[in-house]
Amino acid sequence: MKSLRLIRWSGFVLSQRTRPCSIQLQCQYRRLLPQKSRAHSTAAAAQHQYDDTASTGTRTDSQEYDAGASISTSRKEIAEASKSRLPRHPLQRKTSPTESARLAALHARLTLPPRLPLTTFARCLIDPSAKPQPNQNNASLSVLGNDLLGYFASEAIICRYPRLPQEVYVSAVTAYVGTKTLLAISREWGVEHAAAPGPEVDPGFLQFSRLIAGNASVDGTGTQFKELDGPADQVQKLRGWQRGVTSQDLDNKSSKETAATHSSAGSRLRTPSEPPPKTLEEASAGFVRALMGALYLHTGLRQTKAFFNAHFLSRHLDVSSLFQFEQATRDLARLCARESFDPPLARLLSETGRKSRHPVFVVGIFSGREKLGEGSGGSLDEARIRAAIAALKGWYLYSPLKVRVPSEVVGKSGETWEPVMIDGGEVLV
Incomplete structure (x- = not known):
């Protein structure tokens, strides 16, 4: 058997592992370079020199210097081409509402009419705590939507159960359009919230400034104790009985530690004109209310009422359990x-x-x-x-056999409204 000579191709393999090659860089960024610069670049010369030295198995110092110069030149060209052709970093790019796939998917998932534009729908997802500008948040739409939700729920409950007591009626309206119910509805819709608001956030996310949990003695947003009335000496004694020396020391120590933590984390005091931060429950409820207001402005009363019946009145509520x-x-x-x-x-x-x-x-x-x-x-x-x-x-x-509400005949010229039953009210104790 004849022995194989591995000198020529073994040197080629070892050279790839030990030193960088302009051929690899050129193949990796071939699409980034223009056609002329790729045809007349110095990387081609470096490739030719490398092929010659690979065939002989020896390289001179001048050849090493020329190859290094060609590699550096090709790297500069690749960097310039990448700056001009590569897209910007996603954190530096601002996606418009019409280009957001997440926003379009949410719009289609809720089966919203095409007359509701994506720009208005994206505005419904911006809480006032994220953007204080009135023309860029959902504050005005949320006020209108809150009134519409209360009106639709009230007329549906009163016309269906005209003899309900006042407390039961308020509980039923809250069960249909309350804050916790709106949070559950937004979660069922698949609305996701961003970690923090900013221009780089996708318009399909719910943006709001999250309320950070803190100590009530530091930020003043916790439980407030009832003020004691009476002479000063008696009030001082009562306060001394309410809190012992040990609890006072512990509370003072914890408040100082919390204040130090807030100051070290770079927290700042909120200005009076800046909107306060909100919880996820409040921000989700504001989005649902703003969506109702936007639907009413762009599609009218009939489409808004159909959306309310499909997503709110379709939920089962056992009114008898509220008594x-x-x-x-x-x-x-x-x-x-x-x-x-x-x-x-x-x-x-x-x-x-x-x-x-x-x-x-x-x-x-x-x-x-x-x-x-x-x-x-x-x-x-x-x-x-x-x-x-x-x-x-x-x-x-x-409940009457045929339930009708006043909003059904609004905008219909051929129908007249028939008054519903009005009861004398609940029994006064």
Whole structure:
């Protein structure tokens, strides 16, 4: 067998590992160089010299110097070409709302009409704490959207349940369009928030200045203690009883440490004209309200009402769970007296296991011959109270068969509004 001679190609492999080559740089940045400079560049000469020396296996000092000069020249050309052709750093580039894929995806995911432009939709995602300029944040749109949400929810609840008490009505409106509900809706929509506002943030993110948790004794945003009234000596004694010496020392020490931490972190005092920071819950609620306001301005009342029905009224709410009666039997007696009904009377309908460990009694509340409610319990009093509560809920949760709201006939010339039922109100205790 003949032995193989590995001198020529082994030197070529070793030369690639031990010293830089202009061929590699030229191949790596071939697309960045212009056509003329690539044809007449000094990298071609360096490549020719390198091929000659690779065939012979020896290099002179002059050849090494020429190759180094060619490499440095090619690097300069590559750097100049990269500055002119490579895009800017993403942190230095500001994406417009029309070019944001995230914003367009959110617009399509909510099935918003095309009449709502992306520029207005991007403005809805900017909280006043991120940009104080009124024409660049969603403050004005949020005020309009808040009024629309309250109006739509109020008319839907009042027309459906015209006999609801005031407290239950307010709780129902809050359950539909409250701050926590709007936060849950924004999360269901897939709205993401930025870590900090800035010009480099994608318009598809919710921008706001986050409220940083701090000590109440330092920033004054925590729990406020009630002021004590009375003579000065008694107030001083009461304050001394409220807080001991040990707790005072610990609170003073923690407040000093928190103040030192804030000062070392570079925190600054907020000017009176600067909007205060907000929590994620408040910023998300402001975005949803601003979106409702923008929909109303660009699409009108009908499209806005359809969007509200699809995303808000479609949520299930058990209104009967919002009631809380302290004296149900007394309220039922006053209700019957106000409506000129016969006085309510509790009757035992059925029972089982009276002398057992777990008896069950079924009691009904009657007004004349009409049964108002029915309830069961482990004792006669419990069953009677539950029957009175069922009778009160049956009265307050009355709903007409055909529910219509005033906003349905707005803008329709051929339809007239038929007044809905107006109840006398709840029973006053």
